[in-house]
Amino acid sequence: MCVTTQTITDAYQECQTRLIEAGLLIPSGVNGVYGLSGVFEDVVERFERLVTQRGSHLRAEVMRFPAILNRETYLKTTHIESFPDLMGSVHSFTGNERDHQRLLAQRDAGDDWTRELTPSEVMMTPAACYPLYPTAARTALPSDGRIVDLRSFVFRHEPSVDPARMQIFRQREYVRLGTPEQAQEHQEYWLQLGLEILEEVGLTARKVIANDPFFGRRGKMMAAAQKDQDLKFELVHAVATEERPTAIASSNYHLDYFGNAFEIQTPNGAPAHTACIGFGLERIALALFMKHGFDPDFWPTDVQNALAL
Amino acid sequence: MCVTTQTITDAYQECQTRLIEAGLLIPSGVNGVYGLSGVFEDVVERFERLVTQRGSHLRAEVMRFPAILNRETYLKTTHIESFPDLMGSVHSFTGNERDHQRLLAQRDAGDDWTRELTPSEVMMTPAACYPLYPTAARTALPSDGRIVDLRSFVFRHEPSVDPARMQIFRQREYVRLGTPEQAQEHQEYWLQLGLEILEEVGLTARKVIANDPFFGRRGKMMAAAQKDQDLKFELVHAVATEERPTAIASSNYHLDYFGNAFEIQTPNGAPAHTACIGFGLERIALALFMKHGFDPDFWPTDVQNALAL
Numbered sequence: 001m002c003v004t005t006q007t008i009t010d011a012y013q014e015c016q017t018r019l020i021e022a023g024l025l026i027p028s029g030v031n032g033v034y035g036l037s038g039v040f041e042d043v044v045e046r047f048e049r050l051v052t053q054r055g056s057h058l059r060a061e062v063m064r065f066p067a068i069l070n071r072e073t074y075l076k077t078t079h080i081e082s083f084p085d086l087m088g089s090v091h092s093f094t095g096n097e098r099d100h101q102r103l104l105a106q107r108d109a110g111d112d113w114t115r116e117l118t119p120s121e122v123m124m125t126p127a128a129c130y131p132l133y134p135t136a137a138r139t140a141l142p143s144d145g146r147i148v149d150l151r152s153f154v155f156r157h158e159p160s161v162d163p164a165r166m167q168i169f170r171q172r173e174y175v176r177l178g179t180p181e182q183a184q185e186h187q188e189y190w191l192q193l194g195l196e197i198l199e200e201v202g203l204t205a206r207k208v209i210a211n212d213p214f215f216g217r218r219g220k221m222m223a224a225a226q227k228d229q230d231l232k233f234e235l236v237h238a239v240a241t242e243e244r245p246t247a248i249a250s251s252n253y254h255l256d257y258f259g260n261a262f263e264i265q266t267p268n269g270a271p272a273h274t275a276c277i278g279f280g281l282e283r284i285a286l287a288l289f290m291k292h293g294f295d296p297d298f299w300p301t302d303v304q305n306a307l308a309l
Numbered sequence: 310m311c312v313t314t315q316t317i318t319d320a321y322q323e324c325q326t327r328l329i330e331a332g333l334l335i336p337s338g339v340n341g342v343y344g345l346s347g348v349f350e351d352v353v354e355r356f357e358r359l360v361t362q363r364g365s366h367l368r369a370e371v372m373r374f375p376a377i378l379n380r381e382t383y384l385k386t387t388h389i390e391s392f393p394d395l396m397g398s399v400h401s402f403t404g405n406e407r408d409h410q411r412l413l414a415q416r417d418a419g420d421d422w423t424r425e426l427t428p429s430e431v432m433m434t435p436a437a438c439y440p441l442y443p444t445a446a447r448t449a450l451p452s453d454g455r456i457v458d459l460r461s462f463v464f465r466h467e468p469s470v471d472p473a474r475m476q477i478f479r480q481r482e483y484v485r486l487g488t489p490e491q492a493q494e495h496q497e498y499w500l501q502l503g504l505e506i507l508e509e510v511g512l513t514a515r516k517v518i519a520n521d522p523f524f525g526r527r528g529k530m531m532a533a534a535q536k537d538q539d540l541k542f543e544l545v546h547a548v549a550t551e552e553r554p555t556a557i558a559s560s561n562y563h564l565d566y567f568g569n570a571f572e573i574q575t576p577n578g579a580p581a582h583t584a585c586i587g588f589g590l591e592r593i594a595l596a597l598f599m600k601h602g603f604d605p606d607f608w609p610t611d612v613q614n615a616l617a618l
Contacts, residue, residue, distance in 0.1 A: 120466055
């Protein structure tokens with residue numbers, strides 16, 4: 001099913017076109033922003049249930065945070081330093097009727113009417129685990145730490161024809177807060193379990209060391225340091241093309257970064273270490289469609305069984 | 310379970326506090342922005358499945374749009390005229406490294422660093438049906454019209470201590486595009502079915518004529534006109550207090566407003582009329598918790614059965 005053409009961009013474009021023609025993605029006129037068909041959504045939900053089953057023995061606390069995040073929480077992290085180009089700041093109109101008339105006049109004149117807006121109390125959620133940390137702030141963890149099951153729509157401003165690079169998408173995460181050992185064990189455990197879950201649905205993913213897309217020249221150094229320390233891994237699989245596989249799940253070990261930023265402590269008073277595994281639900285669905293075909297009724301029986309199709 | 314105190318604001322505050330203490334809502338520090346517990350989320354998902362079952366005979370097309378909307382689509386509607394105070398405009402950073410240094414300096418100085426941002430290609434989705442219309446633009450409908458099943462997170466900038474007034478929440482909608490008769494029939498049919506579905510889960514809602522919260526003095530006239538024409542109905546039920554029941558579902562008949570704005574036509578070339586029913590999933594879950602108690606294990610057997618609990 002994968003596309004083979006001259007350039008990577010052509011491959012992305014062709015893949016996007018085919019998914020739209022098949023009715024799985026519904027174009028919005030903005031690259032990276034799509035409606036999903038009922039068939040697509042159903043695959044997302046079924047894969048998520050498989051993850052829930054495979055993780056159920058962990059008895060994780062379940063929390064569901066929205067796609068918007070307290071601006072103060074955002075500013076307690078270094079996202080604005082490291083990934084400013086990916087941020088989404090939500091602005092609204094808070095003026096009176098005269099201000100409103102001015103805003104409309106600016107719109108009518110083709111001027112930037114958004115200058116009349118005020119930054120609201122929220123930012124777009126950059127990653128599913130960000131809203132969790134302030135809820136654990138200034139607390140001491142139990143001796144066996146905490147494990148939390150999260151799912152959130154997250155936003156990344158990176159318009160692209162690559163259908164796998166959506167501007168808003170769902171991350172299903174399991175986050176561990178605890179000692180360095182507990183966090184690292186979580187990362188190792190879930191990378192292995194992640195590979196197995198993906199294998200169950202016919203996706204033979206590969207574990208690779210990775211780095212986050214830090215901004216600018218200083219960012220290049222941070223990315224290199226992250227790689228040197230084995231902090232981030234991705235499970236990659238072909239979506240648009242075999243030549244440039246896509247991260248369909250990833251795991252970050254944050255050391256004590258969030259523990260320090262939000263004053264989360266282990267019982268002995270040390271800053272908590274945290275690690276997360278995140279499944280990119282739309283990307284996994286895309287990988288499934290590109291691997292097994294656009295109609296789940298014709299997918300291999302063992303894949304259908306794993307997804308209870 | 311409902312709260313009875315001196316003022317409405319006290320009632321909202323007390324209700325919010327109790328839901329937070331019960332662990333059902335997880336505060337974010339911003340009013341109207343909460344995390345949801347696993348129990349809360351499970352009730353939302355189960356109620357939604359009940360709606361799907363009750364609507365399955367309609368064989369609606371299923372589409373799932375995200376919480377962000379093409380800015381051009383937004384500007385084809387009159388939302389900016391009618392509800393500017395509810396909007397969410399998403400801004401991002403698109404500058405170079407020098408611009409980034411300036412942004413960080415402004416943040417450090419406590420200035421408004423968002424002035425360095427650029428309006429992105431998207432707005433927050435104001436209502437679940439907005440992203441649908443451009444996908445039907447410049448098409449003629451089949452003679453029996455179309456019926457579409459939608460669910461979306463939608464955004465409304467209206468911070469409030471009322472736990473039912475969330476800034477981001479899910480609407481589950483059925484939209485009809487067709488002739489005036491088809492649209493009106495859809496509205497009547499779903500208001501009745503909506504009351505029945507809510508009754509199945511033990512919520513005796515009341516159908517009331519309503520209006521949208523149009524902005525300003527001109528808005529007051531528009532609201533009156535909307536009421537005069539019987540265009541909007543709400544199904545209301547107590548959440549925080551019996552004295553001020555909450556709209557937990559609503560239906561709008563838009564006449565040919567969207568048909569005109571997006572050039573959607575009936576087979577005879579007339580602008581399509583549209584109507585929608587929307588279930589406010591978080592509000593319905595809140596009504597259920599306030600009516601039946603905070604633990605679904607102790608809900609009445611018939612309610613548990615209806616929700617397959």
